[in-house]
Amino acid sequence: MKHFTEIGAYFLMLGQVFKRPTKRSVMKELILKEVEELILNSLGIVVFISFFVGGVVSIQTALNIDNPLIPDLLVGFATRQSVILEFAPTFISIIMAGKIGSFITSSIGSMRVTEQIDALEVMGINSLNYLVFPKIIALLFYPFVIGIAMFLGIFGGWIATVYGGFSSSAAFIEGVQSKFIPFHLIYAFIKSFVFAFILATVPSFKGYYMTGGALEVGKASTAAFVWTSVIIIIANYVITILLLS
Amino acid sequence: MIKVNHLNKQFGDTPILRDVSTAFERGKTNLIIGSSGSGKTVFLKCLLGLYRPDSGQILYSDKPFSKMDNNERKELRQKIGMVFQGGALFDSMTVEENVMFPLRMFTDQTEQEMIHSVNEVLSRVNLNNANKKFPSEISGGMQKRVAIARAIVNNPRYLFCDEPNSGLDPKTAMVIDNLIQEITQEYDITTIINTHDMNSVMEIGQNIVFLQYGKVAWEGNANTIFNADKQEVIDFVYSSNLFKKIREIQRSK
Numbered sequence: 001m002k003h004f005t006e007i008g009a010y011f012l013m014l015g016q017v018f019k020r021p022t023k024r025s026v027m028k029e030l031i032l033k034e035v036e037e038l039i040l041n042s043l044g045i046v047v048f049i050s051f052f053v054g055g056v057v058s059i060q061t062a063l064n065i066d067n068p069l070i071p072d073l074l075v076g077f078a079t080r081q082s083v084i085l086e087f088a089p090t091f092i093s094i095i096m097a098g099k100i101g102s103f104i105t106s107s108i109g110s111m112r113v114t115e116q117i118d119a120l121e122v123m124g125i126n127s128l129n130y131l132v133f134p135k136i137i138a139l140l141f142y143p144f145v146i147g148i149a150m151f152l153g154i155f156g157g158w159i160a161t162v163y164g165g166f167s168s169s170a171a172f173i174e175g176v177q178s179k180f181i182p183f184h185l186i187y188a189f190i191k192s193f194v195f196a197f198i199l200a201t202v203p204s205f206k207g208y209y210m211t212g213g214a215l216e217v218g219k220a221s222t223a224a225f226v227w228t229s230v231i232i233i234i235a236n237y238v239i240t241i242l243l244l245s
Numbered sequence: 246m247i248k249v250n251h252l253n254k255q256f257g258d259t260p261i262l263r264d265v266s267t268a269f270e271r272g273k274t275n276l277i278i279g280s281s282g283s284g285k286t287v288f289l290k291c292l293l294g295l296y297r298p299d300s301g302q303i304l305y306s307d308k309p310f311s312k313m314d315n316n317e318r319k320e321l322r323q324k325i326g327m328v329f330q331g332g333a334l335f336d337s338m339t340v341e342e343n344v345m346f347p348l349r350m351f352t353d354q355t356e357q358e359m360i361h362s363v364n365e366v367l368s369r370v371n372l373n374n375a376n377k378k379f380p381s382e383i384s385g386g387m388q389k390r391v392a393i394a395r396a397i398v399n400n401p402r403y404l405f406c407d408e409p410n411s412g413l414d415p416k417t418a419m420v421i422d423n424l425i426q427e428i429t430q431e432y433d434i435t436t437i438i439n440t441h442d443m444n445s446v447m448e449i450g451q452n453i454v455f456l457q458y459g460k461v462a463w464e465g466n467a468n469t470i471f472n473a474d475k476q477e478v479i480d481f482v483y484s485s486n487l488f489k490k491i492r493e494i495q496r497s498k
Contacts, residue, residue: 124322
C-alpha cells in the first residue's frame with residue numbers, strides 16, 4: 001500500500017514540476033549549472049568505465065572463442081552489440097544512479113532539512129519547478145554521454161583486442177561494421193532518454209519528500225539509488241519488449 | 246495588519262491549534278510565545294500558508310488568505326520576508342547571491358541596481374565585507390543577519406521570524422532583537438516573531454500572544470506580562486533562571 005501511495009505522490013510531483021514556471025532568466029542559469037553538475041562532471045567516470053569495460057568485453061569474447069570455425073570478426077561484432085545495446089545505455093545508467101542520483105537526493109534532501117525549500121515556498125516560488133525542472137532539461141543531454149560511452153567502449157575493445165593479440169585490427173573493424181542495424185542505435189538512445197528522465201525525477205522525489213535530519217538524508221540517498229536502479233531495470237525490460245521483440 | 250479568526254489545525258487526531266483568534270499590528274514587533282509543543286511553529290506555518298488550517302480565517306490587510314487566487318497569493322508572498330530558525334540560506338550561493346535572490350526572482354532590476362540594493366541592506370544589518378563568502382564560512386550570528394537582509398531586501402510588508410535568537414550568545418541575540426525592532430519601525434511593517442526567549446520578550450515584546458496547548462492563553466506586552474492574571478504565563482516567565490533570581494532578589498528586599 002505504501003508503494004502505491006508513493007507512486008501516486010511521484011506522479012503528483014511530476015504535475016507540479018511543470019506548473020508555475022520560474023522566471024526565464026533564472027531558469028536558464030539553473031539549467032546551465034545542472035548541465036555542468038550532472039553531465040560534464042560525470043564525463044570522467046563514464047570515459048574511464050566505458051573504455052575498460054569495452055576492453056574487458058572484447059577480451060572475454062576472444063577468450064571464449066576456441067572453435068576455429070568461428071571467425072575473428074565475432075569479437076568486434078559482440079563488443080559492438082554488447083556496448084550499444086546494453087552496456088552503454090543500461091550499465092552506465094545504473095552507475096549514474098549512484099553518482100547523479102545520490103547527488104540529487106542528498107542536495108535536495110539537505111535543502112529540505114535546512115528549511116531552504118520552505119524558504120523558496122514562502123517567497124512564492126514553485127520549489128519543485130525551481131529544483132527539478134532544470135535537472136530534467138539538463139539530462140536531455142544524457143544521450144550525448146551515452147554516445148561517448150558507446151564510442152569509447154568499442155574503442156577500448158579495439159585497443160584490448162589488437163594490442164592484446166587476440167585478433168587483427170581489420171577483423172575487429174569488420175566485426176564492428178558487420179550486420180549493423182541502425183535501429184539498435186535508435187533503440188539505445190530512446191532508452192537513454194527514458195533513463196535520463198528516471199535519473200532526474202526519482203532521486204528528486206526521494207530528496208524532496210524526505211523527513212528527518214542528516215541521517216535520513218543518507219538513508220534517502222541509498223533508497224534513491226536502489227529505486228532508480230530498480231526502475232531503470234524494469235523500464236529496460238519493458239522498452240526492449242516493446243521495441244525489439 | 247494580520248487578523249486571525251477561530252483558527253483550528255490538527256494532525257491526525259491530535260489538535261494542534263484550537264480556536265486561535267488574535268491580531269498582529271503593523272509597525273510593531275508581535276511575539277508568539279509559549280513552551281515547546283504549544284503550537285507556535287504550526288501557527289507560524291499556517292500564517293505563512295505552508296500549512297492549510299482545518300477551519301478559521303487568516304486575513305492579510307482584511308483579505309482572507311483562503312479566498313485569494315494563485316496570483317493574489319503569489320503577490321502576497323512577494324510582500325513577505327521570512328527569517329528561519331536556522332537561517333535557511335542557500336548553501337550554494339554567496340552572501341551577496343543569497344540576499345540578491347528575491348530581487349533576481351521578482352524584480353527587473355539590472356545587475357548594478359541589485360548589487361547596490363544588496364550592499365545597502367547588508368550595511369543596514371551591519372554586515373560588511375562578507376559579500377563573497379558562502380554561508381558555511383560565516384558565523385551563526387552573521388548568518389542570521391544575512392537571513393534578515395534577504396528577508397527585507399525586497400521591502401516586505403510582513404516580516405516573520407522563527408526563533409531568530411536560537412543558537413546565539415546573549416549579546417548577539419540582543420543585537421538581532423534590536424535590529425528586527427528597528428527595521429520594523431523604520432519600514433513600518435508587521436513583524437511576527439516566534440520565540441521562547443524571555444530576554445527577547447522583555448526587549449522587543451510590543452505585542453505578545455501566549456500560546457498554550459494550541460490556545461491563546463494570554464495577550465499583552467512586555468510591560469504587562471509580569472502582572473499577567475494567568476498562572477501559566479507567570480510560570481513561563483519565571484521558568485528562566487535569570488528572572489527567577491530577579492524575583493528572589495526583589496522578594497528578599
